[in-house]
Amino acid sequence: xxxxxSGINKSYKKVKxxxxxxxxxxxxxxxxxxxxxxxxxxxxxxxxxxxxxxGLLYPDQGEVLLDNTxxxxxxxxxxxxxxxxxxxxxxxxxxxxxxxxxLENILIPSIGSNSYSSSLEKRARSLIGQFNLxxxxxxxxxxxxxxxxxxVALARALINEPKILFADEPTGxxxxxxAGIVLNYISDFAKEGGAVLLVTHDGRIGKHAHRTYKMKxxxxxxxxxxx
Amino acid sequence: xxxxxxxxxxxxxxxxxxxELKHKKYGFITGVLSLVIATAGFxxxxxxxxxxELATEQLFIEKERELREEMLQLExxxxxxxxxxxxxxxxLNKEQxxxxxxxxxxxxxxxxxxxxxxxxxxxxxTLNHLMPVLQEKIYWEEMNxxxxxxxxxxxxxxxxxxxxxxxxxxxxxxxxxxxxEGKADxxxxxxxxxxxxxxxxxxxxxxxxxxxxxxxxxxxxDDMSVWVPLDKAQSILGRPGLIxxxxxxxxxxxxxxxxxxxxxxxxILPHAQVFxxxxxxxxxxxxxxxxxxxxxxxxxAERLHQMELREEKERLASLLVLVLIFGSxxxxxxxxxxxxxxxxxEIGILRAIGFRRHQVLQxxxxxxxxxxxxxxxxxCISGAWLGILWSGADPAYTGFENLVSLxxxxxxxxxxxxxxxxxxxxxxxxxxxxxxxxxxxEQ
Numbered sequence: 001x002x003x004x005x006s007g008i009n010k011s012y013k014k015v016k017x018x019x020x021x022x023x024x025x026x027x028x029x030x031x032x033x034x035x036x037x038x039x040x041x042x043x044x045x046x047x048x049x050x051x052x053x054x055g056l057l058y059p060d061q062g063e064v065l066l067d068n069t070x071x072x073x074x075x076x077x078x079x080x081x082x083x084x085x086x087x088x089x090x091x092x093x094x095x096x097x098x099x100x101x102x103l104e105n106i107l108i109p110s111i112g113s114n115s116y117s118s119s120l121e122k123r124a125r126s127l128i129g130q131f132n133l134x135x136x137x138x139x140x141x142x143x144x145x146x147x148x149x150x151x152v153a154l155a156r157a158l159i160n161e162p163k164i165l166f167a168d169e170p171t172g173x174x175x176x177x178x179a180g181i182v183l184n185y186i187s188d189f190a191k192e193g194g195a196v197l198l199v200t201h202d203g204r205i206g207k208h209a210h211r212t213y214k215m216k217x218x219x220x221x222x223x224x225x226x227x
Numbered sequence: 228x229x230x231x232x233x234x235x236x237x238x239x240x241x242x243x244x245x246x247e248l249k250h251k252k253y254g255f256i257t258g259v260l261s262l263v264i265a266t267a268g269f270x271x272x273x274x275x276x277x278x279x280e281l282a283t284e285q286l287f288i289e290k291e292r293e294l295r296e297e298m299l300q301l302e303x304x305x306x307x308x309x310x311x312x313x314x315x316x317x318x319l320n321k322e323q324x325x326x327x328x329x330x331x332x333x334x335x336x337x338x339x340x341x342x343x344x345x346x347x348x349x350x351x352x353t354l355n356h357l358m359p360v361l362q363e364k365i366y367w368e369e370m371n372x373x374x375x376x377x378x379x380x381x382x383x384x385x386x387x388x389x390x391x392x393x394x395x396x397x398x399x400x401x402x403x404x405x406x407x408e409g410k411a412d413x414x415x416x417x418x419x420x421x422x423x424x425x426x427x428x429x430x431x432x433x434x435x436x437x438x439x440x441x442x443x444x445x446x447x448x449d450d451m452s453v454w455v456p457l458d459k460a461q462s463i464l465g466r467p468g469l470i471x472x473x474x475x476x477x478x479x480x481x482x483x484x485x486x487x488x489x490x491x492x493x494x495i496l497p498h499a500q501v502f503x504x505x506x507x508x509x510x511x512x513x514x515x516x517x518x519x520x521x522x523x524x525x526x527x528a529e530r531l532h533q534m535e536l537r538e539e540k541e542r543l544a545s546l547l548v549l550v551l552i553f554g555s556x557x558x559x560x561x562x563x564x565x566x567x568x569x570x571x572x573e574i575g576i577l578r579a580i581g582f583r584r585h586q587v588l589q590x591x592x593x594x595x596x597x598x599x600x601x602x603x604x605x606x607c608i609s610g611a612w613l614g615i616l617w618s619g620a621d622p623a624y625t626g627f628e629n630l631v632s633l634x635x636x637x638x639x640x641x642x643x644x645x646x647x648x649x650x651x652x653x654x655x656x657x658x659x660x661x662x663x664x665x666x667x668x669e670q
Binding site: 048088095 | 579
């Protein structure tokens, strides 16, 4: 099992100390080669689930096992290291670094994981070719289309050959053609043995997923097996 | 597919800092500029003060020199005034009775004419303006009147005091002029009573003289004197090779030297005695000391004034530097805070993809340090340059190293990075401690 989430509760304190429940006893398991989608409306707790699963947000209750290591039982530094080595993130907003070119953007996680090498650079160039970005290798993010930017963000997420990819509305800013391209790349990653947790409010994505969870008000309503 | 022929990127924190600085160069430039102003203010004010001090010292030396010259001139004026009061030393034969001198008005014992040369050629420092005199009271038959006949040959050059002498060994400003050959000088009483004027011919005991000049009234026996060349007086009086007194001016550089002259003359002329007109000597010494004291007082007052001015300048410079440092720190703080706000999402994603807190800290502190290093270099150079320019000091004259000292430059080079790191530390820590979950959930 690559990722095992069990019994996760998370509440946010809002004004007048009134707690808002974001996740309510959520459990989930993802194995190698699996693409799991969590589908639901905005504010249902999808992003919170993804941040907790990615080791970025402490849950109030429950545990997150990544490769059999509980992410919240280890130090912050070790968690950062795990994230750099084993997790890839893709967000709706891309969050590319605007002042470096796409090759450098793709290689930037190697600073966090201290893993820069010529073979890693080869892999970056290979991903650039694979994602049809060769003609943009020295361009900066501002010079790319939105679809190209998301492909760069995806290549960056995959550079360290993560065990699992977390994708938060990865097609939210893309047209149908580009959304299809990006989803195909994500599917390919899963087919090659990677695990994917994809959260979205777009119901059309379900067809790419092995399993789809419907989420509302912090809980899973249903679980659909697509295979 | 693998790309080829591309330059490998250098992926490290330093690369991120450099690229961000290039991307946001105006922020970097304004940050550097504020630090340059602070550093240049620090280095410049020190160089300015030092340059000002050296320039003032230079002006002061110049002024002191001018003042010293003026004072020397004043002293010389006093000296001339005092000299014009007449001789203050009289050397007589040791056997001469003072009561007899007083009652006769002239000495009745004699010295050899060569005696005056013995003093003149010695290394004696206390006597100047030596004047050998042969003087006696005689009855001037031709005019039916008693006069003092004085034979003088002019002042004998004292070789140990060459600055008083011309190339011809004549005194530049003698107390009493030589009487030219064949001529005679008259006291006013004689001239008036006998109705004599310069150019008239007189006959003294068979010797003819042309009246050379008539001295103004002095109220002494000089008014009843006739001065002729010494050899003529010796001939008229029948005292060949003799004189009966040597007049001199005691050179008084300080009161404590008074009295020394007697010992010195006794060593050269054991058969002579010396009379000092002490009130004149004391007045002369007092005048000289007063001129010297006045000189010292003016110089001291000027030095005190300069010191007060310098202290005031130092206070102002310290205040200015403090204001600049504070202003620069606030500006750097604001710049970095603004930069962090702009890069919030970048920090969030970097943290999400595995950047450690210390790596984020390095990015911001590295930027501050770089800003400080660049500003330190520019600030030191511009501060030193402006300081030299505004102080008016000439490095070619004062020496560059005296104006711009190495410790000041080292301090200046350290000041800007320390300032930038101090001002940037808190915002950088805030950036490193930002919760990526908060940032990323904002989408």
